[in-house]
Amino acid sequence: MHIPDGYLSPSTCAVMYAASAPFWFVAVKKVKETLTARMVPLLSILSAFSFVIMMFNIPVPGGTTAHAVGGTLMAIVLGPWAAVMGISIVLLVQSVFFGDGGILALGANCFNMAIVLPFVGYYVYRLISGSAPSGSKRQWIGAALGSYVGINAAALCTGVELGIQPLLFHTANGTPLYCPYGLSQAIPAMLLAHLTMAGVAEAVVTDAVLAFVRKSAPLPVKNSFKKEVTA
Amino acid sequence: MFFYRKDFVARTLAELTEALQRAVFTHRYARLPGLLQRVDPRVKLVTLMVFLIGAAMAHRIETLMGLYAFSLFLAIISRVPLGFFLKRVWFFIPIFAGIIAVPAIFNVITPGRPVFTVFRFPDPISLLGLVHIPAEITVTEQGLKGAAIFVIRVADSVSLAVLLVITTEWMRLLSALSAFRFPRMGILMLAMTYRYIFLFLRVAEEMFLARRSRTVGHTPAREKRRWIAGGTAFLLNRSYNLGNEVYLAMLSRGWNGRARVLEELHAGWLDALWAAFSLLILVAIVFSEKGIG
Numbered sequence: 001m002h003i004p005d006g007y008l009s010p011s012t013c014a015v016m017y018a019a020s021a022p023f024w025f026v027a028v029k030k031v032k033e034t035l036t037a038r039m040v041p042l043l044s045i046l047s048a049f050s051f052v053i054m055m056f057n058i059p060v061p062g063g064t065t066a067h068a069v070g071g072t073l074m075a076i077v078l079g080p081w082a083a084v085m086g087i088s089i090v091l092l093v094q095s096v097f098f099g100d101g102g103i104l105a106l107g108a109n110c111f112n113m114a115i116v117l118p119f120v121g122y123y124v125y126r127l128i129s130g131s132a133p134s135g136s137k138r139q140w141i142g143a144a145l146g147s148y149v150g151i152n153a154a155a156l157c158t159g160v161e162l163g164i165q166p167l168l169f170h171t172a173n174g175t176p177l178y179c180p181y182g183l184s185q186a187i188p189a190m191l192l193a194h195l196t197m198a199g200v201a202e203a204v205v206t207d208a209v210l211a212f213v214r215k216s217a218p219l220p221v222k223n224s225f226k227k228e229v230t231a
Numbered sequence: 232m233f234f235y236r237k238d239f240v241a242r243t244l245a246e247l248t249e250a251l252q253r254a255v256f257t258h259r260y261a262r263l264p265g266l267l268q269r270v271d272p273r274v275k276l277v278t279l280m281v282f283l284i285g286a287a288m289a290h291r292i293e294t295l296m297g298l299y300a301f302s303l304f305l306a307i308i309s310r311v312p313l314g315f316f317l318k319r320v321w322f323f324i325p326i327f328a329g330i331i332a333v334p335a336i337f338n339v340i341t342p343g344r345p346v347f348t349v350f351r352f353p354d355p356i357s358l359l360g361l362v363h364i365p366a367e368i369t370v371t372e373q374g375l376k377g378a379a380i381f382v383i384r385v386a387d388s389v390s391l392a393v394l395l396v397i398t399t400e401w402m403r404l405l406s407a408l409s410a411f412r413f414p415r416m417g418i419l420m421l422a423m424t425y426r427y428i429f430l431f432l433r434v435a436e437e438m439f440l441a442r443r444s445r446t447v448g449h450t451p452a453r454e455k456r457r458w459i460a461g462g463t464a465f466l467l468n469r470s471y472n473l474g475n476e477v478y479l480a481m482l483s484r485g486w487n488g489r490a491r492v493l494e495e496l497h498a499g500w501l502d503a504l505w506a507a508f509s510l511l512i513l514v515a516i517v518f519s520e521k522g523i524g
Contacts, residue, residue: 004388005287005385006386006389010284028417041477042470042475042478044424045423045424045470047420048425048426048427049467049470051428052247052435055246056435057242058459089417092421093421095392097254098253099393099396102392103280103388173343173372174343174373177377179381180340180341180377181331181340204460208456208460211464212461212467
């Protein structure tokens with residue numbers, strides 16, 4: 001889902017930076033207000049954790065494997081605004097240092113994976129789990145569905161961003177200048193992969209890690225998965 | 232998100248090792264006495280970003296090819312081995328862009344002036360009224376040109392980004408970001424994240440290696456998922472404990488909640504020369520786009 005540079009026009013990149021900027025601004029403000037000084041190293045280390053688990057190949061039904069992002073997991077554990085910051089940092093390190101995702105396309109990648117994914121995932125989880133007791137079936141289903149819907153919402157956004165390129169940016173004779181695939185090709189291509197594989201991987205990782213969090217409660221989690229705050 | 236049929240442990244191990252190796256090699260070239268290594272990271276960041284935007288805005292194949300040649304020239308005068316540079320740039324992203332650009336050369340995706348016909352159906356095909364395939368499948372001029380622009384642009388962008396990274400030490404890059412008023416807290420978090428990524432890469436590598444050395448025969452998918460979930464949870468637990476330990480270590484060294492950048496950057500005559508040269512290249516890009524020269 002990481003869009004490299006060259007796939008999106010500079011104006012699309014600028015629009016996506018502008019769309020992400022208010023979220024980054026609020027995230028920094030909220031994190032400063034709500035997180036203690038102790039959380040600065042913790043959030044950094046959890047970002048590193050997120051980076052590494054993105055490299056894990058999760059076996060999914062069908063005999064194949066897929067990568068997870070862990071965005072909904074981070075949103076459930078630390079809150080969606082902390083997830084915005086944490087995943088944005090991961091995406092910045094990935095694009096600048098590891099070449100995964102473009103530098104100009106960073107705004108778009110952050111919008112999809114660090115904003116849409118954790119927010120959609122978190123609110124779907126909240127909607128389904130409601131006030132259900134800790135560890136109830138509704139919570140597990142909420143977390144799994146939130147992860148699944150969140151990553152697919154992010155994939156849909158990626159598909160739309162890629163798909164509008166040939167419609168908006170082409171030469172007078174119709175030569176596409178950036179991603180050559182229109183909406184009718186880009187959206188199904190992105191969604192097919194995520195509806196069948198990556199969504200499942202995301203749900204598996206979220207539920208499995210939350211099961212661990214519930215058992216040992218090592219984190220100051222923001223919801224009823226927590227047994228006690230140990231920080 | 233990509234999917235593989237290979238063993239998940241072997242695949243993950245390969246990816247983790249590759250990430251570690253990439254980091255080691257990157258550090259090696261950042262300290263060489265080449266041109267880009269000597270340029271002030273602030274000046275380098277701005278100029279390479281301008282080239283990156285130039286590559287994104289260029290519409291002519293000639294301009295994009297010129298920029299690619301320029302990036303190769305920069306690699307050579309920065310003493311980056313060409314073989315390493317080409318491998319680092321072309322491996323995966325531009326090759327992948329090339330593969331995904333192939334269907335776009337046909338009239339099904341990019342209509343236009345036919346260059347040659349690949350296949351003829353007796354009649355046009357319509358699938359459920361959603362997908363329309365013309366009777367004649369042709370490679371179009373617009374499709375070929377669009378694919379070429381797309382792949383070269385991606386290669387240009389990756390080349391410029393790689394040049395920035397392999398010729399700049401991470402801490403100097405962070406100092407440059409700090410000079411551009413990037414929030415100090417963000418820089419501190421970036422520096423810490425970067426540092427702990429390597430620790431976790433190593434831990435994860437050992438974890439997967441241990442798993443591989445203990446595995447004989449077929450493991451059911453459910454069991455694989457349980458193992459990877461346990462591993463992820465183990466890393467999460469370790470992250471949390473480490474976060475606490477690092478915080479206490481920071482407190483003991485006088486951390487007061489304010490981030491500081493220690494390195495003072497100084498621009499000199501070489502930076503001024505490099506900036507002037509970059510401006511010339513930018514003018515050349517603009518003229519090339521207008522079809523002059």
